[in-house]
Amino acid sequence: MCCGNNPDLAPAVNTAKCWAVPSMIFAILACIGFIGGAWVQGIGGILGLVGSSIIICCVSKPGEGAGSVMAAAILQFLGALAMVAGAVIGLIVYFGVVDTTKVTCNSDSDASVTTAAEQACFDLVLGITGIFIFPSVGLGVIAGILMLIAGVMSWKARSALNSPKTAPAQVAGVPV
Numbered sequence: 538m539c540c541g542n543n544p545d546l547a548p549a550v551n552t553a554k555c556w557a558v559p560s561m562i563f564a565i566l567a568c569i570g571f572i573g574g575a576w577v578q579g580i581g582g583i584l585g586l587v588g589s590s591i592i593i594c595c596v597s598k599p600g601e602g603a604g605s606v607m608a609a610a611i612l613q614f615l616g617a618l619a620m621v622a623g624a625v626i627g628l629i630v631y632f633g634v635v636d637t638t639k640v641t642c643n644s645d646s647d648a649s650v651t652t653a654a655e656q657a658c659f660d661l662v663l664g665i666t667g668i669f670i671f672p673s674v675g676l677g678v679i680a681g682i683l684m685l686i687a688g689v690m691s692w693k694a695r696s697a698l699n700s701p702k703t704a705p706a707q708v709a710g711v712p713v
Contacts, residue, residue, distance in 0.1 A: 545599050553592050553606065553687070553694035560613065560687035561589035563680035567620060570673060577626055578677045581619030585684045588612030592691055596698070603698035606691050613688030620681030627674040631666060638662045 543551060567582030591609035596602040642658035643651075651659075 543597070546596070547599070547694070547697035547700075549690070549697035550596055550606075550694040553690040554596070556683070556687040556690045557589040557592035557609075560585055560680075560683045561593070563676070563683050564589060564616065566676055567680045570623065570677075575623055575627060575673045575677070577619055578623030578673065578680075581616045581623060581677070581684070582680070583616075584612045584619060585616030585680065585687075588616060588684070588691070589687060592687070592694075596694070600698065603695050606695040606698060610688045610691035610695060613684045613691060617681045617684035617688060620677045620684060624674045624677035624681065627670050627677065631670045631674075634666045635663060 543554075546554075564582045564585030567578050568586065570576065570578035570582065588609040588611075591605050591612070595605040595609075638659055642655045642662065
């Protein structure tokens with residue numbers, strides 16, 4: 538069962554499984570960042586993908602998997618951090634390109650007057666750069682938020698799995 542409808546599990550565990558699904562989808566999309574040079578977001582995507590996979594597949598019985606869910610929560614938190622850091626790096630790169638383009642496209646070294654050719658150069662370079670950077674930044678922010686929520690829900694699921702109400706009836710073979 539993939540999303541939150543297992544009556545044997547605590548509601549917090551079902552909620553964590555539900556939040557892991559969109560986190561996994563955006564983590565997969567973030568792995569595309571390796572192609573475009575957004576390697577920080579790509580690493581965040583891998584962390585989020587592993588974390589959400591653990592939540593979805595490794596918690597199926599009541600009282601089991603608290604350690605796995607804790608590992609998934611930590612991976613989700615690290616993935617969210619990498620996603621947001623990658624988005625910030627993307628913005629820094631974009632504004633660096635803006636400054637460089639202002640200098641490069643200004644052919645007559647007169648900063649007060651911009652010719653039509655200089656403006657066309659500026660628009661072309663920033664347009665092409667923006668086409669690649671802004672979708673990556675947006676994807677990183679959305680994926681980071683989803684991974685953060687999935688991490689929080691996983692942390693709550695770990696608490697639910699560790700509670701005495703859902704703990705296994707035996708610990709190390711000794712009846713409780």
